[in-house]
Amino acid sequence: MLKKLAFVAAIGYSILLATVCLITLNDLPDVGISFADKVFHFLAYGLLTILWYTTFVLTFNFKRNQALKFAFILAVIFGIVIEVLQGTLTVTRSLDVYDMVANTIGAILASLVLMLKNKIQVKNF
Numbered sequence: 001m002l003k004k005l006a007f008v009a010a011i012g013y014s015i016l017l018a019t020v021c022l023i024t025l026n027d028l029p030d031v032g033i034s035f036a037d038k039v040f041h042f043l044a045y046g047l048l049t050i051l052w053y054t055t056f057v058l059t060f061n062f063k064r065n066q067a068l069k070f071a072f073i074l075a076v077i078f079g080i081v082i083e084v085l086q087g088t089l090t091v092t093r094s095l096d097v098y099d100m101v102a103n104t105i106g107a108i109l110a111s112l113v114l115m116l117k118n119k120i121q122v123k124n125f
Contacts, residue, residue: 003059010055014078017044021082024092041079041102046110049075053114064118072111079103 049071056067079100087095 006051006055007059010051013048013051017048018078018082022085022090022093024090038098038102041099042106042109045075045079045103045106048078049107049110050114053110064114068111068114068118071114072107075107075110076104079107 052074053067053071056062056070057064060067062070080103083095083097083100083103086093
């Protein structure tokens with residue numbers, strides 16, 4: 001059950017993220033942070049990396065290091081593709097290199113957290 005749920009969550013989140021990044025968003029509230037868009041990208045691609053890592057480990061039985069590499073690469077390539085699509089398919093969106101940087105940093109931080117988690121051994125009492 002968990003295997004199927006991980007896969008469905010990763011696919012669903014990927015579709016949702018692509019949709020949100022490619023549709024026109026009007027009248028968004030101003031949160032008062034000048035770089036709120038970059039924070040969104042950072043968090044969104046960190047979560048994308050974690051979801052795909054979990055899917056690769058649970059559903060496809062990848063070894064943890066291999067799953068981490070694939071999840072990181074998938075998140076970075078997904079972010080680049082979405083930015084290119086924003087620049088080519090949409091009228092109200094544009095390709096932003098800084099969004100790609102924020103996406104990549106989010107994927108890097110999530111990968112580092114997962115790497116540290118994998119190295120920590122917890123003793124059972």
